[in-house]
Amino acid sequence: MARHHTTSAHGPSQRQLRVGELIRRKLSEVLLRAEVHDPDLNRIPITVGEVRCSPDLRHATAFIMPLGGGQRQEALTLLRRHSRELRHLVSQDLTLKYAPDLRFELDETFDRMDETRRLLNEDTVRRDIVGDDGADEEADD
Template identity: 60%
Template sequence: MAKNKFHDGPGPSQRQLQVGETVRRTLAEVLARGDIHDPDLARMSVTVGEVRMSPDLKIATAYVMPLGGAGQEDLPALLARNKGELRRVVGKKLGLKFAPDLRFRLDTTFDQMDETRRLFSRGDVRRDLDE
């Protein structure tokens, strides 16, 4: 089986999943409370959908989306600009020897779900599914 971005190994370890969820909750709490001292970021309500950890736990990729979708193009850059402060907070919460490097990507899962719903509602697809 060829490796691709969806199937490249056995999947995340239990430790990766646990640390990723802790990072996700921590980021969500900090962003919801407005603890970051950036006026541009303070104006946004940010949803942290998922955090994926690298196998060595040194890189955390957070999938984020602004509530309502407004300003999504700017969000990864705004968060990256405040990465140092966010990383310090995450590091304290995790209690690991090293705080993971934070990377931010737009969460496109909602767009993918909408596209899937749209496809399933098409007449030709419904006909094929009913057969």
């Protein structure tokens, strides 16, 4: 008998990744073409960084960031307000049994990258990375 494993311990399945990427592309197209009938939403350029799907593909969380990083809360509020319309527009070209419920969260990866870059540039960290002679310690290996 085959053992049934849940994918939560192993990460997302190939199907979840594939469907998430399809939803990301379609959602980006919908937002780019301003297909939602809301001038407030259409005036904010929004980047869709990633879409994560639940294992049953009924829920999809889109991680978004307004271009330039401003108006984050406004963009998030507007997307959440129009989630049903966006769900309908996104699911038109998808060949899924169910149209996934769209949820929206802010994409924090850019903030984390900036924080990591800031930490790596601190004097105490740079001292550990760079050896006494000014060369990287990894070069000695």
